[in-house]
Amino acid sequence: MEIGIVGKPSVGKSTFFNALTLLDVPMAPYPFTTVTPNRGVAAVRAPCPHPEKGTACTPGNAKCVDGTRWVPVNLVDVPGLVPGAHAGRGLGHKFLDDLRASDGFIQVVDLSGSTDDEGRLAEHGSHDPGQEVRWLEDELVAWVAEILSRDFARHARGTELEGKKVEDFLAERLTGLSISPSAIATALRNSPLERTHPSRWTDEDRTNLARRLLEASKPRLVAANKCDRATQNEAEALAKEIEPIPSVPTAADAELTLRRAARTGLIEYRPGDPSFQVREPSRLTPPQSKALEGIRTILLAWGSTGVQQALEEMIYSRLGMIVVYPVEDETHWTDGQGRVLPDAFLVPANTPARAVAYRVHTDLGEHFIRAIDGRTHRAMAADHPLGPNSVVRIVAKK
Ligand SMILES: Nc1nc2c(ncn2[C@@H]2O[C@H](COP(=O)(O)OP(=O)(O)OP(=O)(O)O)[C@@H](O)[C@H]2O)c(=O)[nH]1
Ligand SMILES: [Mg+2]
Known part of the structure; x- marks a missing residue:
């Protein structure tokens, strides 16, 4: 299973990815910092059953910390998508293909609205992150529709001649896209198509089917990132605007700082926690103190950095794992x-x-x-x- 981290350039995808995997892929305040996909392993929390046996566990693949198991999940961080990506704009096509194996997408957006469509810095609130959610869906739909449509007429006629089931025809067309037979069946049920004659399907039919296929197979969740620069009102407005897609406000940068500080032993912090403790305040340099105090303010305002929560909502609620x-x-x-x-x-x-x-x-x-x-x-x-x-x-x- 793999989750794709997607979104336009410079919204914080790699920061979000690094925070969850503690890898060190490049992050920078300019677009197309990431040019090839990064793969890594994150983890979601689950209560460990070992207390029921009254003994400690001996974890292999998923460490256990104070009765919580950290169960591995694969992530892929791709370059930023820009409108027109499906037609090859930006780094378009190639990295859409890097999302073939994804079972769901976490779309990172800049909640503060200060990143333009191409990933350049802009004035606070000058860009609507909700709009990004819509065009990204259109890009994904166009990408799947294009895969579906390659040499369509010939394949569709072949299917009709052989009397093959439309489900099998589609499964073949969509091989490698991690779309299950049951998702194909759901998408077909939700599309008014002539099942016996795929050769009669129009471009529009295929685009609609691609939308239903994505809906049935790749749940999305929005990480409303850079919430440290935004307000609760902005978070609520975005949540409303993109319904029914759920959104979780995140501060990826803060989460990354906390995890790194915890790794070096400066603080005690468990991902997802609402607070952290400094181990030895005297060991902190003044800039470190200042940065950590800034993060304390973010945690107080938002309850947590939201990063761990976003991943878990994806895995448990959206994907039903x-x-x-x-x-x-x-x-x-x-x-x-x-x-x-x-x-x-x-x-x-x-x-x-x-x-x-x-x-x-x-x-x-x-x-x-x-x-x-x-x-x-x-x-x-x-x-x-x-x-x-x-x-x-x-x-x-x-
Ligand atoms: N204020 C704030 N800045 C953040 C946050 N997360 C990331 N950033 C900053 O946003 C900029 C872009 O971050 P990246 O992680 O490189 O963004 P990206 O989406 O991977 O960008 P591309 O690979 O170019 O598409 C960096 O300067 C980050 O430090 C956050 O939660 N708050
Ligand atoms: Mg990146």
């Missing part, structure tokens, strides 16, 4: 080496037991016999849907 804990021993919740709750995986809610087995290992999926609930010890069939926080043993043929 849950965390599951596969184990080999359903009584002690251990793997073969006696490690307690070693892995934590994000999967869509209600993923069937067998699909979770595949997620752990292809062999486990292929040789699946049954799953066992780690709490009730009941056996579950291959199609049994798993709920949040499940501890599950997969039994497979050896």
Whole structure:
């Protein structure tokens, strides 16, 4: 699973990405600082089930801090998009293609409205971030419509001659775009199209279908960034303007400073927290003190920097993911080496037991016999849907 960080130039995408991954990709106050995509791993919080067993856990892929697991999520930060990107403007086409694998988009905007369409600095409030949300959608739609339309007439006629199902025809056209068969089915249901004759679909039909496909497969959330330079009223106005797309006010720059300061031991801060503590005030230089005091003001005004919250809202609310804990021993919740709750995986809610087995290992999926609930010890069939926080043993043929 991968989340794409998108938006126009200079809104703070790389800062947002660096804050979440603690990587060090270049950030600067001019457009097109990022010219090739950056990939990294962030994490979302989940309550660890280990207290239920009264023992500590032995995390492998997702560290546990005071009973909270930090479950990995892949992010990709792409160059800024400008209007006309789908037709190759800016760095257009190439990096839209870098978003093929994304399962959802966090669109970063400048809530203070002081970045123009091309990413240059402008006067506060001179640009409407809500408008950006609309044109970016149009760019994404045009991009998908273009992929859908490549050599369309020939493929559509072939499909009709062979009597192929339109769902399969579309799945083939959209290969690699991380659009599931169920999203294709939903998009088709929501489009008044002649299913038996795709060759009759017009450009407009394909554009509308592309919009429905994006709607069904790539949820969006807006990070209303640079909130330190904006007001609550501006945040509320934006939220209203872009409904039903949710928005979370963020201060990516502040989050990055806090995480870096925590990493070097200057402060105690956990991502998502409403405050931080300075460990030894005497170790701070005057500029560090001033910067941290500035951030304290932002946290007081906004409750948090919003960055961790934005990612979690994307993963849990928009994508409906849950965390599951596969184990080999359903009584002690251990793997073969006696490690307690070693892995934590994000999967869509209600993923069937067998699909979770595949997620752990292809062999486990292929040789699946049954799953066992780690709490009730009941056996579950291959199609049994798993709920949040499940501890599950997969039994497979050896
Ligand atoms: N005030 C304020 N500035 C920020 C914030 N986040 C990022 N910035 C600044 O915005 C400028 C652009 O940040 P980047 O992260 O490079 O933006 P980008 O969207 O990746 O830009 P491109 O790669 O050029 O598209 C930098 O000067 C950042 O320090 C924030 O929360 N508040
Ligand atoms: Mg960048």
